[in-house]
Amino acid sequence: MTLDDPLEKVAWLHPPELGGWEYLIADRSRRLWTVYHETYTLCSGIHLWGQSWRYRGRTYIRLNPGMMLMEPGELHRTLSVPQGAQFKVAQIPPADVARAAMELGLTGDVHLRRAETDDPALTAAVWRLGEVAEYGGATSLEVQTLQAAVLRHMLSHAERLPHAPQADGFVAAGLARDYLRNHRCEPVTLDELAAVARVGRFQLLRAFRRRFGVPPHTYQTQLRIERARDLLRKGTLPAFVSVETGFYDQSHFGRHFRKILGVTPSEYARGHSRHSTLSGDPP
Helix, strand or coil: CCCCCCCCCEEEEECCCCCCEEEEEEEEECCCCEEEEEEEEEEEEECCCCCEECCCEEECCCCCEEEEEEEEEEEEEEEEECEEEEEEEEEECHHHHHHHHHHHHCCCCCCCCCEECCCCHHHHHHHHHHHHHHHHHCHHHHHHHHHHHHHHHCCECCCCCCCCCCCCCCHHHHHHHHHHHCCCCCCCCCHHHHHHHHHCCCHHHHHHHHHHHHHHHHHHHHHHHHCCCCCCCCCCCCCHHHHHCCCCCHHHHHHHHHHHHHCCHHHHHHHHCCCCCHCCCCC
């Protein structure tokens, strides 16, 4: 492949909300990459069957669409790409990995046991966070929750497995829930929530999901939508509601509203007016 191949699309993304994480998004790439890493680097892609690459003195041939795992201070080289590949690459600062490892009970430098894995949970986490990096619109709490998922699944492949979080997190989950209720329209962070609950981030996420069935950012979105319904019933315009309820913008608000309630904010507002189309009155 030539470097000006018109079919290839490459973007390096480092939005501030990712806090130092960087994402490489590539589509229809047949480039033979040679890259040195100062980060923990996770590469997940499709159309990679038969691709060969070299890392730490060993040649690997991709036989499934899984994940490539690379550590800081290493270089990898792509040797062959049979067809145009689509992939997302998360580059994670070592300090963030060290902090997560400490919270999960790992000591010393984090060393990954293997260079490849077909772990579906890790793959899904990397792709979901890549979508946030590419399209934006997520809250700080959602971004940090997704990052925590990537770290947790990645560290399950460390030489020393993380300790399981303590089982009893009922009280911690309740404290976090109450804080979200009182700050539903504010930009709450995962660190802030964990501090309120007096537990580590990973223990909180596990306990919260166990008690309420969803992660904290999803719970917060539900609280915001409930507040939005109240404002819409009182006649507040959707554009102002999106600001009042803490959404990224009106489009972001509208997507979440329709996903949860099945109608747009404007449709919902009309349904609570004197001129509801369901009543037979003119619109």
